[in-house]
Amino acid sequence: MSTVVGSPAPVAGPGAPGRARRRARWIALAVGVVAAGLVVLLATRPSAGSTEAASPLLGKPAPAVAGTTVTGAPLSLSSYRGRWVLLDFFASWCPPCQQEQPELVTFAWRHRGPSGVAVVGVAYDDSSAQAAAFLRSTGATWPALADPGDRIAVDYGVRGPPEAFLVAPDGIVVAHLVGPVTDAQLEQLLARAQAAAP
Amino acid sequence: MRRAGWIALAVVVAVSLAIGARPGTDRRTPAQRVAAIEADLRCPSCEGLSVADSSAPAAVAIRGIVTQQVAAGRSDAQVERFLASRYGDAILLRPPTSGIGAVVWLVPVVAVAGALVGLGGLFWRRRRLAAPGAPSVEDRRLVEDALAGRTVAPDQGGPGATPVTARAPHAGEGPC
Numbered sequence: 264m265s266t267v268v269g270s271p272a273p274v275a276g277p278g279a280p281g282r283a284r285r286r287a288r289w290i291a292l293a294v295g296v297v298a299a300g301l302v303v304l305l306a307t308r309p310s311a312g313s314t315e316a317a318s319p320l321l322g323k324p325a326p327a328v329a330g331t332t333v334t335g336a337p338l339s340l341s342s343y344r345g346r347w348v349l350l351d352f353f354a355s356w357c358p359p360c361q362q363e364q365p366e367l368v369t370f371a372w373r374h375r376g377p378s379g380v381a382v383v384g385v386a387y388d389d390s391s392a393q394a395a396a397f398l399r400s401t402g403a404t405w406p407a408l409a410d411p412g413d414r415i416a417v418d419y420g421v422r423g424p425p426e427a428f429l430v431a432p433d434g435i436v437v438a439h440l441v442g443p444v445t446d447a448q449l450e451q452l453l454a455r456a457q458a459a460a461p
Numbered sequence: 462m463r464r465a466g467w468i469a470l471a472v473v474v475a476v477s478l479a480i481g482a483r484p485g486t487d488r489r490t491p492a493q494r495v496a497a498i499e500a501d502l503r504c505p506s507c508e509g510l511s512v513a514d515s516s517a518p519a520a521v522a523i524r525g526i527v528t529q530q531v532a533a534g535r536s537d538a539q540v541e542r543f544l545a546s547r548y549g550d551a552i553l554l555r556p557p558t559s560g561i562g563a564v565v566w567l568v569p570v571v572a573v574a575g576a577l578v579g580l581g582g583l584f585w586r587r588r589r590l591a592a593p594g595a596p597s598v599e600d601r602r603l604v605e606d607a608l609a610g611r612t613v614a615p616d617q618g619g620p621g622a623t624p625v626t627a628r629a630p631h632a633g634e635g636p637c
Contacts, residue, residue, distance in 0.1 A: 387518070
């Protein structure tokens with residue numbers, strides 16, 4: 264056995280193990296409280312909202328859209344030239360679309376009228392009957408195009424609903440929104456786009 | 462003669478590459494072309510799947526567009542360009558050969574070319590070092606000194622004297 268020569272090792276006092284155990288208990292409690300708080304926060308907060316996303320179409324003329332609405336009427340995007348248009352890709356089976364629908368209804372109601380913002384829906388991977396029933400049940404009064412084969416969706420580079428494009432009165436795409444939108448978000452976006460418009 | 466062989470080999474490789482890279486007549490059927498384009502496109506709404514392999518609505522829709530455009534007589538590049546103009550270059554599984562995507566293609570070529578040049582330089586240097594060159598002035602002087610040391614002066618030993626070398630023994634040399 265060799266003896267270590269040098270400064271003596273600190274000798275723990277009689278209450279040291281108890282103090283260490285108490286401290287460990289407090290630390291564990293603090294970690295537990297933080298973890299529980301995070302779980303509650305993440306479980307109760309609303310799902311992620313809409314975000315403005317990049318698109319090769321931004322700043323370019325909106326691809327031509329023409330067809331038949333889900334109620335069977337002819338419709339062309341070019342007939343809205345001179346007005347702001349919110350082109351909304353939705354589906355009756357999509358929960359985020361159901362979530363955003365009341366917000367869209369509020370926004371469309373506030374901007375109703377021949378010179379207001381026109382909301383035009385495009386049914387994504389949905390039957391005309393189901394899309395029409397969905398719009399009717401949520402109080403939406405705007406027209407929605409049927410999109411067999413999702414040709415219009417591909418033309419706009421849509422990955423999945425809900426996605427929306429804000430088109431300026433001159434027909435240029437100025438914003439691309441991915442995810443469920445809120446009324447406030449749309450108002451903010453519109454105000455910004457109108458301020459930037461020539 | 463040896464150099465001529467290398468040059469002939471380089472010519473054969475260059476000609477073969479030129480012939481291989483020449484755009485030939487496309488003998489594929491429209492269905493084969495559609496399948497090839499779909500395999501080169503990334504499904505925009507899924508992770509790590511091509512449009513050909515995915516059953517997501519977006520992939521199904523893109524397959525419809527590809528079929529329609531091939532039937533309309535558009536080339537593979539035109540179809541891919543159209544989809545890239547809607548979804549961005551990220552939809553292409555093979556990066557484009559222009560713009561920033563070209564870097565992906567250029568880096569391996571530059572790396573291989575750099576490696577070849579480096580190897581060539583290394584071999585050339587080794588060969589040059591290994592080759593017997595003309596003796597320098599210093600070499601000549603050393604040889605002359607060594608030869609002069611072999612000649613023993615008559616007043617230092619006479620006939621039968623042991624030849625003396627100019628080189629001093631290294632440390633550790635000598636009888637065991």
